[in-house]
Amino acid sequence: MQDSFTSDNGLPHIRSVWRMSTTVEQNRIGVTTRLLRYRTAHPVAMRSLPLLLSVFFLLLAPHTLTADDDVRTDSGLSHLSDTRISAIGPLQTTDPASLPDLTDDGFILPPVTATSEFFSGATVDQNSTEEAAGQETPDVVELPGVPPVINPYAERVTYNPSIAEPETQSFAADAAEHIFDVLQGPAEPLAHCVSSLLGIQHDGPTTGLHHHPIPLQPIPRRPQLLIETDDEPFLGRGWLQQGIQIPTGAIWRPALWVFGTYRTGINYFDNRSTTNVTEWANRLDLFGQLNLSGTERLVVGIRPTDKERGNVRSFTGYDFRNGRVNDAWNIDVQTLFFEGDFGEIFPRLDPFDGLALDYGFSVGRQPMSFQQGLLLNEDIIDAVTVTRNTLSGNGVLNLRATGVYAWNSIHRNNNMPDPDAQLVGLFTETDIASSTINADIAYVDSPSINGSLLTVALSGIQRFHGTHNTYNSSLHVLTSIPTGMETAASGQGELLFSQFSWTPHHTNDVIYLNTFWAIDQFTSAARGPLAGGPLGQTGVLFAAAGLGNYGAPLSNQATDAVGASLGYQMFFSGTRRQVIFEVARRQDTNNVDQAAIAGGVRYQQAFDQHWLMVVDGFLAKRESRGLSPGVRVELQMKF
Helix, strand or coil, rough: CEEEEEEECEEEEECCEEEEEEEEECCCCCEEEEECCCCCCCCCHHHHHHHHHHHHHHHHCCCCHHHHHCCEECEEEEEECCCCCCCCEECCCCCCCCCEEECCCCCCCCCCCCCECCCCCCCCCCHHHHHHHHHCCCCEEEECCCEEEEEECCCCCCCCCCEEEEEEEEHHHHHHHHHHHHHHCHHHHHHHHHHHHCCCCCCCCCCCCCCCCCCCCCCCCCCCEECCCCCCCCCCCCCCCCCCCCCCCCCCEEEEEEEEEEEEEEEEEECCCCCCCEEEEEEEEEEEEEECCCCEEEEEEECCCCEEEECCCEEEEEEEECCEEEECCCCEEEEEEEEHHHHHCCHHHHCCCCCCCEEEEEEEEEEEEHHHHCCCCEEEEEEEEEEEEEEEEEEEEEEEEEEEEEEEECEEECCCCCCCCCCEEEEEEEECCCCEEEEEEEECCCCCCCEEEEEEEEEEEEEEECCCCCCEEEEEEEEEECCCCCCCCCCCEEEEEEEEEECCCCCCCCCEEEEEEEEEEECCEEEEECCHHHHHHHCCCCCCCCCCCCCCCCCCCCCEEEEEEEEEEECCCCCEEEEEECCCCCCCCCCCCCCCEEEEEEEEEECCCCEEEEEEEEEEECCCCCCCEEEEEEEEEEC
16 A cells, blocks of 8 residues: 655655655656655654664764865865765765756756765775775766766966076067058047047947846848838748749748948049049949849849040049039949859759759959959959868868859950950968968950960968067969950059058058059059059049049059058047048159059048048149149938
């Protein structure tokens, strides 16, 4: 005869006439205490037996540790409030209420507070316990009938002051960093000057902890595109639509997005020549994108307010210098291409994704840029591309290779269109542990007077750590080799170009130092009318604005010249405002007396979530010319 009940601590009990048993499963370790109670003719003894057994186990229980008795082993382990199984003694717990346990089914069991010696069934004497106390706690504890328990703590490492610390910085690197400290010296006075003049706060790193909890902050509302479908919004949340299965087996979910950028600005540039500019110019880049899936899309774009005329583009607006209206309205298609992934379009060819059919491709009129615009920089080019990505092994983390064939709308290095030219190229990007390496080759075949050209480029982008700062650097080596006679579009030469930047300690600012050395007449494979020369990446004083006839303050052509730019980019008002100070120098190497120096400032401020204001100002001095000032104010709207 037996019955079951639940005690005050939540443990199930089964009581019979002859004995009572209690079973607790904790961490897959069974603990069973059986108390046999036989019927007897002495009721008083029967009632006193539980009390006697409790006193007996209390006397046998070891001394309980407290916070003052925190005994740690040589490995740094503490036995306080620790429910791990020890190889040198019985299981002990000191705070049962704070040590809940979970079963495999997810039920919470109360901890066992009693001492049990059920592991081996043998008695552990005091001498063996003292000998084991001097040993380190093993990483893995193995007990008969019990799953092994791994020690989660690492071994204690004792500091030894007699061991010399290794040198982390060489003398040359330390000396070079002092040079960078000198270059960043003007940064702090410039930031203080801007803060005082404009009354804005200079951004800096914040590491202080708040004294009160900060709840989850609401996510800012995303600006809407000009047009976007409700079922597939841009960066939308929620469930994906069921989609349409095409005959190839792919699932497409069509969605239409319309977006773009509108730019309007007033430019003034006194070039001390016949190319002086005082104008109001407008530019509208309008795109429509039909998304078919996550990898397939069709893009069409127009620029109705500017039009290509020869090697320049004219913009709709007003020419204050000549007193005439510039009309460049058009509906010409400037962008029209389709891109996708072969393996995603035809999934049935490789249902288990083991044949490596993931080749990306694009075909149509599209923008294209390689080597940061040094080798090729076209905003409109008719081409087909095939890309193989995610190749790795033998120290290569990722390798991307793109093959390009272009047959139309190719502009040569002098920004002039060459309707007879065709371009083929192979462009690779390889990621290794210490750098990103780009190796590119492009060949332009042209039977016209522009001539054919072979261009080769190699670059490395890497980051390294100094004593105080982390530095970013890139180095480019390019060469151009004409296959026939040298022309303005096909010249022989080399270009060494480097970019170096860092964030000064305790700031959010960026300081950059860019240098170049053009040997002979380096020419790019292709350059659009608005791209200018290859040296536009040197700095804001070498880059064209891309709006109106406002050219670069310093020449960006790569012919027999050396130069450099030093700039400070500073952030204010939570990065809503930023200021760039830059000084630059260009020196010819063929004794034609075309050296020039310039200094400029760029101020940018964001308004709302769509508008951006840009103000540029510079003052340049060219050899054999007077001072050339320039200023421009531009408003941009992104929608």
